[in-house]
Amino acid sequence: MANFAKPDVPQFSVDVYQNEYLPEGGREVNAIVTVTATGGGAVGGAVTAPHLYGGGRGPSAAVAVMVDCSGSMDYPPAKMRNARDATAAAIDTLRDGVHFTVIAGTHVAQEVYPGGGRLAVADATTREQAKQALRRLGAGGGTAIGTWLRLAGRLLSSTDVAIRHGILLTDGRNEHESPQDLRAALDECAGRFTCDARGVGTDWEVKEVTAIASALLGTADIVADPAGLTADFTRMMETAMGKEVADVALRVWTPVGANLRFVKQVAPAVEELTDRRAEAGPRSGDYPTGSWGDESRDYHLCVEVPAAGLGQEMLAARISLVVRQPDGQAHSLGGQGLVRAVWTDDMAASTSINPQVAHYTGQAELAQAIQQGLDLRKAGDFERATAKLGRAVQLASASGNADTAKLLSKVVDVVDAATGTVRLKAKVAEADEMTLETRSTKTVRVKK
Numbered sequence: 001m002a003n004f005a006k007p008d009v010p011q012f013s014v015d016v017y018q019n020e021y022l023p024e025g026g027r028e029v030n031a032i033v034t035v036t037a038t039g040g041g042a043v044g045g046a047v048t049a050p051h052l053y054g055g056g057r058g059p060s061a062a063v064a065v066m067v068d069c070s071g072s073m074d075y076p077p078a079k080m081r082n083a084r085d086a087t088a089a090a091i092d093t094l095r096d097g098v099h100f101t102v103i104a105g106t107h108v109a110q111e112v113y114p115g116g117g118r119l120a121v122a123d124a125t126t127r128e129q130a131k132q133a134l135r136r137l138g139a140g141g142g143t144a145i146g147t148w149l150r151l152a153g154r155l156l157s158s159t160d161v162a163i164r165h166g167i168l169l170t171d172g173r174n175e176h177e178s179p180q181d182l183r184a185a186l187d188e189c190a191g192r193f194t195c196d197a198r199g200v201g202t203d204w205e206v207k208e209v210t211a212i213a214s215a216l217l218g219t220a221d222i223v224a225d226p227a228g229l230t231a232d233f234t235r236m237m238e239t240a241m242g243k244e245v246a247d248v249a250l251r252v253w254t255p256v257g258a259n260l261r262f263v264k265q266v267a268p269a270v271e272e273l274t275d276r277r278a279e280a281g282p283r284s285g286d287y288p289t290g291s292w293g294d295e296s297r298d299y300h301l302c303v304e305v306p307a308a309g310l311g312q313e314m315l316a317a318r319i320s321l322v323v324r325q326p327d328g329q330a331h332s333l334g335g336q337g338l339v340r341a342v343w344t345d346d347m348a349a350s351t352s353i354n355p356q357v358a359h360y361t362g363q364a365e366l367a368q369a370i371q372q373g374l375d376l377r378k379a380g381d382f383e384r385a386t387a388k389l390g391r392a393v394q395l396a397s398a399s400g401n402a403d404t405a406k407l408l409s410k411v412v413d414v415v416d417a418a419t420g421t422v423r424l425k426a427k428v429a430e431a432d433e434m435t436l437e438t439r440s441t442k443t444v445r446v447k448k
Helices: 078-093 124-134 145-156 181-187 206-215 225-239 347-351 355-378 384-400 401-408 432-437
Strands: 011-018 030-038 061-066 099-105 108-113 165-169 193-200 220-223 246-254 259-267 284-292 297-305 315-326 330-342 412-416 423-424
Touching: 011 315, 011 355, 030 220, 030 246, 030 315, 030 330, 030 355, 061 078, 061 145, 061 225, 078 099, 078 124, 078 165, 078 193, 078 225, 099 124, 099 145, 099 347, 108 124, 145 165, 145 181, 145 206, 165 225, 181 206, 193 206, 193 225, 206 220, 206 259, 206 432, 220 225, 220 384, 220 432, 246 330, 259 284, 259 355, 297 315, 297 330, 297 355, 355 384, 355 432, 384 401, 384 412, 401 432
Parallel strands: 011 330, 061 099, 061 165, 165 193, 193 220
Antiparallel strands: 011 030, 030 297, 099 108, 246 284, 246 315, 259 297, 315 330, 412 423
């Protein structure tokens, strides 16, 4: 397993799980690719030696915390206080030397700390100053999230660091700019920084918050009770401090005549990557995966290959990992996986489905069934909603996704999980429905 030049950058390995056997005339090859990064340092920033990207403990990093300060944050008043406390806890979690800023978001974006279009550098003094500045945060005004993201992007780009990350908190819908404005802001920020997005309470739009996290390769979640914000912000910042390599891309090469039908992340959550391809030379494309610390993720590739005769075999895809540099160059991170196709008349070999492929195909269908079922329920199509959510219960049960099964049980009464027989609950708490929708893409790893 190759590593990336310096001792404290994670080493990347690639493992491929597939059934490479195809029947005569068969053209579709599916594979699960497990990418694992190890040995870079502990998550939480406890990195021990000077790094590829500069000295100190861990790579150079910059973080922007965007706090919703719109008028609705005053209802109830504890919400704003919880947001201030959570931001203070996040600031306390920054390791020394990390650049940071706090942004107040309403229908405009304002710098709370340090101000002047610059970033502060975390130490005991700046942390205390930032927490003092947080006390001035009050609620009033509208919501235009695109302006918050654009300001964060400008500030994070103002310093030369390896890792750029945002944390965004909102409690309402993005009512003071058009969906097109938000989309344009996300397009502008994509690739410049990653961002975790959180909705607090139940008056925000799930699809807006999840779209922000998806576009910026971060996580999305609900914090239904504002009292949970401090613990959540602390966890998010600890994870951000554990990232050590930014702008990692999955590079996929396919041979002449092959067509890469899709690339998606399938663990720890389902994330479609197919349309994010950046061309990387003859028959190669790069798919962005964001920043990495010590962790493992799974990807599902589907390749359509030219038909071949019995007994023939070919390389259907070659997967490697690269880190894209600001100068446009890409450097290999080591690790390589090969996806093969072998044509056989052995029916048992060519018709068996690889367990990993089967598992993650089911997890992707589970996420889709939940989202479709909830949309149909909102539209009043209760018969089709029941069928979709019943299928979701069946898939969650079969795959051992206990967390999702538990969330589903708050929206439907489960009669028989194995057959997916359910009844829609007459009354569902809004927080329960929103939690299920927000977390619908979270998956469980296949038991290897």
